[in-house]
Amino acid sequence: MRPWFSSVARRLALGASLGVVALTVIPNLSCAARSVSVAETESLRRLELLRVEIARHDDLYFRKAQPEISDADYDALKQELRELESRFGRRVPRDPAALRDMGDDRVSGFPKARHRMRMLSLEKTTTESGVRAFDQALRRLVKPPAEIAYVVEPKFDGLAISATYEEGRLVRLVTRGNGEEGDDVTAAAGRIRTLPPRLAGAAWPRVVEVRGEVFLTFAEFERINRGRRENGRPTFSSPRNLAVGTLKSLEPEDREVRQLDVVFFGLGAIDGHAAPASQTQLLEWIAQWGLPSVEDARRVDSIDDAWRAVQELGGRRSHLAFPIDGAVIKLDDAVGQTAAGVSEVAPRWAIAFKYAPARVGTRVRGVALQVGRTGVITPVAELEPVALAGARITRATLHNASEMERSDLRVGDFVWIERMGEIIPAVVAVDTAQRGTVSAPFVFPRDCPGCGALLVRALDDANWRCTNDDCPARQVRKVEHYVSDEGVGIRGLGAASVEALVRSQRVREIPDLYTLTAAEVTAHTRLSAAQAARVVDAIQRSRKAPLRRVIAGLGLPGIGPAGANALGARFADLPQFAAARESDLQQVEGLRPESVRALATALSAERTQQLLARLAAAGVGAQSATADAGTLAGKEVVFTGTLPTLSRRRATELVEEAGGRVADRVTAATWRLVAGRNPASKLHQATALGVPVIEEAELLRLAEAAPE
Ligand SMILES: [Zn+2]
Structure with a gap:
């Protein structure tokens, strides 16, 4: 640990x-x-x-x-x-010194760096009256002629960071620390995918400290935890803890496959450049310098409107792609900010409103067992339905057998549930004080709910496992994983259809997909003839998926996305990969020794060899699949906003697989801007530069119109 x-x-x-x-x-x-x-x-x-x-x-x-x-x-x-x-x-x-020490994030093992300008914290409130008291106090300080204009921004839940750019180049990345001095994490800058090493354009200050937050998206958090669950490893409790850990981890293990993001919304020292006239202007400059800026910031003309914006943001918070724990209300006008000044630790012209945690209490009706792809059994609490962060919750994960034993959760118990974003709700606490007198410890079943086989658990294992390779429940998960965006990405074949095909025994293993006809799909699933035809078409196209995605889709033991990428780059085609011995696998960069051993064992199994041979015979993972020439060869695409169905990662892969490349900024070289919901300033830039703007559906059509 x-x-x-x-x-x-x-x-x-x-x-x-x-x-x-x-x-x-x-x-x-x-x-x-x-x-x-x-x-x-x-x-x-x-x-x-x-x-x-x-x-x-x-x-x-x-x-x-x-x-x-x-x-x-x-x-x-x-x-x-x-x-x-x-x-x-x-x-x-x-004691101001003692106060400033609150929230100090410095740890040993990092060089320390002083901020050019002190990095402040924020005053916080949890009530509307607190927000209004802030407005009244501010009026006494700045004596405005009328209402005060504010900017309302989401309060990102991550780690506060200060990035220094000199002559347009990133030279230092420092955590807040105690406000005066923080940990120098410049060496970890490469782990933040949205942090540019250079500023865009030429109108930037000679030296500038930009302040913001490093965070992890829910999608990335869930992807990492899913991988750990599948491999029977303990999961992480919050995106923020994982973001802090990933940035500050001194161990190389795992971190290369984790992707952090950053957003900027504040200013420290600025040299050789005018200071911004307002928070609104600062946000515009940040975007113009090519830095990720707050896309959801809103300028309002009064504290009433600010409060409405705070509530509106709170209502949307479980639908955002990233974790926030509040909203920040900032006085927009820079002259007023100077007049208001700062207290010992925080500016008097801004306040953070913290939302109530997305936590609710309810009772456990029963415990169901879910069978994972690798056979890991995950206990799930079936709950008295309860509303939480705008969603109706009926189930929550209990993680594994070991956690259940430790928490002594029993059917009928009153529990606390937490949910962040679109993440699966989890039981975070059992209130034993509310337990009735008739209550028995939960006895973990000994048989697999999917196939009836006796479950197995090693002494040091937190999980019970089904070791039956023919277990239908496991086969459903394996096929689901293969067709998902983490595998070859077969669109239109959802979980219910996969389950129906496996239950009907028409698809016993992944290679069976490639002999499916549209008539069979209609017969066994609820899909219409037209939908079935599209699914069969998508299955056939997936033969051309690059080897790395075929390998990722197989979900071999010890192999995550990074390992699959490394293997896909190392081997020419599926037969060559199938023939790899342990000594060959040891040559693959980035694979941990235990992963190499686990993979070598899996590859030596007769069953795996048969599976790979059948896939290769179906034309999957052939060398030609990785040919460069695609429909988007040599074309540059930029994304903005939230796409309706594709994750940013998957959309990027689609473009790259079609031979194109993805850029962060719109320039004259951009071929198309793909715009989703809540597009950023890139949309204006594209219009100004005459770059055509398209939607996701059009991108899919262009990328998947594979040349025959
Ligand atoms: Zn089973």
Whole structure:
């Protein structure tokens, strides 16, 4: 276990304390603290205790990366401390040095770098009255003639970062640290796919510190966790922990296949250039310099509109592609910002509104078992239906047998569920205090629900497994994986159709797909004749998929996307890959020794050899598939906004497989701009440059019109 890894086991084990300590005791004390009947000495003691506790949690979170409490509970502690401090006023000194140490992310193992200009934090509130009080205080400071214009931005949930560009080149990447000095993570810049090494154009400042947040998208978070679940490894608890860990990890293992993103929305030092006249102008400049800027920022003319924008963003938050934990309201006008000034740690012209965590309590009706592609059995809680972040939740993952034993979850228990974005909801805590008197420990079934075979579990394994290679439940998952975008990407063949084809025994293994006729597809699934014809067409086209995607689709043990890429580059075709011995695999760069051993064992199995031979006989993974000439050969494509069906990664692959390339910025060399929902400023640039704008459907048509 890496030191920064916050295991689900730990969170589940903490269930009782989360339920009792964090959710009950602290709010009670916080209420008590506001009441005058409590002796002042008690409050002073509480204040000291809070300072010690917060420092301890900061240490756990940033230096050990093993948080014990949720972010919301942590914020509640800080809020309580602030309230106590303001109540005692001058009688309790507010030690600015101690305050600045809050949220310090510095860890050992990194060189330290000083910020040219102090990197501030943000004042936070969780109530509408807090937002309005901020507006009133700001009015007293800047004395505006009328309403104040604000910019409302999403508050990204990641790690605060400062990037310094000199003469247009990225020279330093530093975390916030204590605001004065942070960890120099420049060496890890390559792990952030959206961080350009050079600024665009020529109108940038000679030296500029841009401030923003490094984060992980939900898609990337879920992709990494899915891979770990399939391989029986523990999953990560939040995109933010994983983002921090990926940026700060000193170990090379795994991190090459994780893709971080960055967004910029603030300014530190700026040299050889005028300062922006407003936050709106700063965001425009950031985009013009070719840096990723906030696409969802909105300028509003009053605090009423700002509050509406905050609520509107909150309503959309579970549909965003990235994690946010609040909204930031900033005074737009730079003159007003200067007049308002800064407090010890934060600007007085901005405030963060934190949304309530996407957590809800409900009861467990039963426990179902899901069989994975590799045979791993995942227990799933069947819940009393409950609404959470705009969705109706009926099931939540319980991770594995080991976590269930640790949490002692029982049917009938009251549990807390969390959900972030489109991620599968998870049980994060069991409230044993609400357990009835009639309750028995959960006994894990011993038979596979898919085939009835006896389940197997090694002593050090967190999972029970079905080891029957003919298990229909496993075959369904294998075929699903092969046809998914992580494999060869056969569009139109959904999970229900795959299941129907496997259950009918028409498709027992992946190669059976290639002999399917449209009539058979219609007979066994609910697809119409036209849909079936398109599916069969897509299956036939998938013969041309590059070897790396065929290998990725097979889901061989120890082989993730990066491993599949390396193998696809190493071997000419499927037969050559099938003939590889352990000594050949050792020559493949980037494969871990244990992956090489697992793969060599799998390849030596008669069953694998037969599977690969049947695929090769069907014309899959042949050398010609990787030929360069495609429909988009030599053409440059740029994406903006959210595409209706394709992930950005998959869309990029499609273009590259058709011989084209994908660029980040629209230039005169751009052939087409593909625009999705909420397009960014690239749309204006394309129009200005006369670059044709197309939609995803058109791209699919162009890319898949394979030359015969
Ligand atoms: Zn089975």
